[in-house]
Amino acid sequence: MTTNSLLAFSAWATPALMLAAALVLGFSRMTPPRVWTLFQSLSLLSLLMALLTLVAGRDGAPWPGVLHLSTLGLVLALLVQALGTVIGSFSARYLQGEHGQRQYAAALAVVLTAVHLLLLADHWVVLIAAWAIVGLALQRLLCFYPERPFARLASYKKSIADRLADVLLIVAAALAWREVGNGSFSALWAHVAQQGMSTSLQVSALCLTLAVILRTALLPVHGWLIQVMEAPTPVSALLHAGVVNLGGFVLVRFAPLLEQAIAARAVLLIVSAGTVLLAGLVMLTRISIKVKLAWSTVAQMGFMLLECAAGLYFFAALHLIGHSLYKAHAFLSASSVVRETRLAALHSPSVPTTASVILAPLASVAMVLGLHSLSPHPAWPWWWSGILGLAWAPLLWRAQAGGTGRLRSGLLGLLGAAGLTVAALLAHLLPLHIADMPRSVFGVTALLAMLALYVCMGLLQLAPHAMAAWRRRSYAGFYLDEAYTRLALQWWPSNWAPSARRAAAAQHVNNPASDGRGQG
Numbered sequence: 001m002t003t004n005s006l007l008a009f010s011a012w013a014t015p016a017l018m019l020a021a022a023l024v025l026g027f028s029r030m031t032p033p034r035v036w037t038l039f040q041s042l043s044l045l046s047l048l049m050a051l052l053t054l055v056a057g058r059d060g061a062p063w064p065g066v067l068h069l070s071t072l073g074l075v076l077a078l079l080v081q082a083l084g085t086v087i088g089s090f091s092a093r094y095l096q097g098e099h100g101q102r103q104y105a106a107a108l109a110v111v112l113t114a115v116h117l118l119l120l121a122d123h124w125v126v127l128i129a130a131w132a133i134v135g136l137a138l139q140r141l142l143c144f145y146p147e148r149p150f151a152r153l154a155s156y157k158k159s160i161a162d163r164l165a166d167v168l169l170i171v172a173a174a175l176a177w178r179e180v181g182n183g184s185f186s187a188l189w190a191h192v193a194q195q196g197m198s199t200s201l202q203v204s205a206l207c208l209t210l211a212v213i214l215r216t217a218l219l220p221v222h223g224w225l226i227q228v229m230e231a232p233t234p235v236s237a238l239l240h241a242g243v244v245n246l247g248g249f250v251l252v253r254f255a256p257l258l259e260q261a262i263a264a265r266a267v268l269l270i271v272s273a274g275t276v277l278l279a280g281l282v283m284l285t286r287i288s289i290k291v292k293l294a295w296s297t298v299a300q301m302g303f304m305l306l307e308c309a310a311g312l313y314f315f316a317a318l319h320l321i322g323h324s325l326y327k328a329h330a331f332l333s334a335s336s337v338v339r340e341t342r343l344a345a346l347h348s349p350s351v352p353t354t355a356s357v358i359l360a361p362l363a364s365v366a367m368v369l370g371l372h373s374l375s376p377h378p379a380w381p382w383w384w385s386g387i388l389g390l391a392w393a394p395l396l397w398r399a400q401a402g403g404t405g406r407l408r409s410g411l412l413g414l415l416g417a418a419g420l421t422v423a424a425l426l427a428h429l430l431p432l433h434i435a436d437m438p439r440s441v442f443g444v445t446a447l448l449a450m451l452a453l454y455v456c457m458g459l460l461q462l463a464p465h466a467m468a469a470w471r472r473r474s475y476a477g478f479y480l481d482e483a484y485t486r487l488a489l490q491w492w493p494s495n496w497a498p499s500a501r502r503a504a505a506a507q508h509v510n511n512p513a514s515d516g517r518g519q520g
Contacts, residue, residue: 012062014053015113018109022106022113025105035102040085043084043085047082054078063122065182067123068185072432073119076119076321107140108137115134121253122186124172131215143155151231154227154228161217168208168211172204172208173204196260209258209267212247212250213247216305218302219271222480223477233331236294237332240297242324247305251268252317269309272303273449274302277453278477280457281456281457282478284460309442314436317432317434352399353398365390367389367414367417369382369385371422372421380428381443395413
């Protein structure tokens, strides 16, 4: 067997093994212990095949014009399969004694299969079909507890966003296909490089961008991502660590098209910057650990797509990988996070000094610019140093209480910010074969959005009473999800809470005086 044939076999083997797991689990009558034994065995084998594909080759084409191997796709395939293996092992313990474990494991295997196909996609049909299958299989996991009304509502709202995204992707594919003559992405890149962007391709890029926004749970269609907290914790980990990040990968994949699609990038910039600003503020006001993590995901997805809008696709890829690892750990260790939060609540909250809030971004930005200037390989434009400096600035906030602890916390914050900057510089040496295409006008706009977020964060810390009304609106998510929910249920009515409705009806029959007319 030649190296190319071995590479093609290993590329096919990973999704094929997970598909085999889904088929066996879907049509068998195994007991839960055997279900998880089979799933873990095939998942581990798939993980080994994903590692073999990553080590054995870089760019390749197991099915030219339809499937394509890229370095980023191979890295993400290995990451997704590793997360799927861990989540499967966690689910086996988490769901002990629950009904429907076999169907749950089968749906999980289908999700992993479809994600692998999406990462290999080099054709519109493969991309659209794989992303649709991910959403359909995920609905089964989100409604694992069908008696929970908000789980059903979240699944229903997500299905509406997914179907709209499917329509937009089909329109994007039809326009690009008609312009290029076939549905291959490789042919599309070659066409754009030779002939530029026509009006049809501009509209295609805009439809693609809107579809990604819907799939990635940016505002105002983010509510389902918050309400999936009703689903089992491993499902939340799968969703936040893997599935919702796919939009970032698709935009990185379509970088050659987006580079010349100014209108699409402008829309992406506006929506993603608004999401970063609003979701970042909401996250600061939430109390529930899992809900705060969910809002954090919304903000992080906005930031990742903001990087794509600014043309920093390498940073978006690094952000995707780092966010996946962090969110998987955060959700699977949610119980320990709750314990640590309760312990932290025993201490009096530390309010930063006004001087530190004002001076921290100046020191942080200067530090990032200094370290970046010392690098022999400049990794990003100047305005991105400002964005990173604003992101690291809260690490430099110093509490009002004096003493050696204040000095130590300041030094630790400065070292942490410096360490993160050095890590970002070193990460840019990774051979992901992704080219950045920065545009200063978009970058400066992103910098202004981050500055606005930092100012709001500082005001919430320094003037909480003056910001009380703003805090209430922030805690309510600025009422954006309520508007989307009403609109969704008006346009596509759904009996999303049958159990709750039956219980309320039964209570009314048994106690007619509970009606408002019977009250004195």
